Amino acid sequence: MVHEETRKGPWTEQEDILLVNFVHLFGDRRWDFIAKVSGLNRTGKSCRLRWVNYLHPGLKRGKMTPQEERLVLELHSKWGNRWSRIARKLPGRTDNEIKNYWRTHMRKKAQENKRLVSSSSSFSNSSSSSTITASDSQNFPDTGKASFYDTGGPKMIDLEGKKSEQVEEGDKGYSMDDIWKDIALSDKNIIQPVCDGYSEEGYSFFCPSMASPPWEDSLDSLWKMDEEGSRLFLPSDYLFLSG
DNA sequence: AACGATCTCAACCGCCACAAC
């Protein structure tokens, strides 16, 4: 046997299928183990990332809804670049997705702002204060440093995520019900809030801390939830190839 | 239609936290 190097780069459909099979067999926590036994020449990290960001059946694809956008802005103002935490409040969205969204979103804002500033030229100096918009401006305390989208939120003192978690529910301008409604309209299956409303993962489509995926008893519904058809869907006979 | 600029998003990297030993 030739010891192949660890594969990198884009995943093939075959790899995806294989990974899905093994995740169903062993759960979505033992990534290193899965990486080894699956025969994928990938690292555990790579497998996890692929699953979390792309293969996970609960993922919602497509553009962010206005509600989601607002929620991202709001949560980012509270938590800064805690993408995974923010993602937990956005059912079906991944931290990577939100991170990317924020990056492009803020880039646009920064460019717009630059234009405004240069045209009015009344605000000079401003080491880097991306004035953004009125509603956003709170997100960007003038740190005078860092990239344009960096750590918008207050330099949060995390305190093990306790304090900040407590504040969050109270001062929300609107409820997650809106978002759930939105999702329910388009997805109508799979994504259900499993945990009750007020834990850290309260609004996730399932509790990440679960040892085994909750969808195991509803595999038929996997891969069918895309509303835009833009998503890779594995027909159920792809699953469990070996029976 | 061709080309360059810009945008989007999947994937990798490095660091950190935590659990097992």
Next chain:
DNA sequence: GGTTGTGGCGGTTGAGATCGT
């Protein structure tokens, strides 16, 4: 208590897609 292995997170990159000229 120290070491090691693994998972998770945030930052960054690069290829492909899309847009504008």
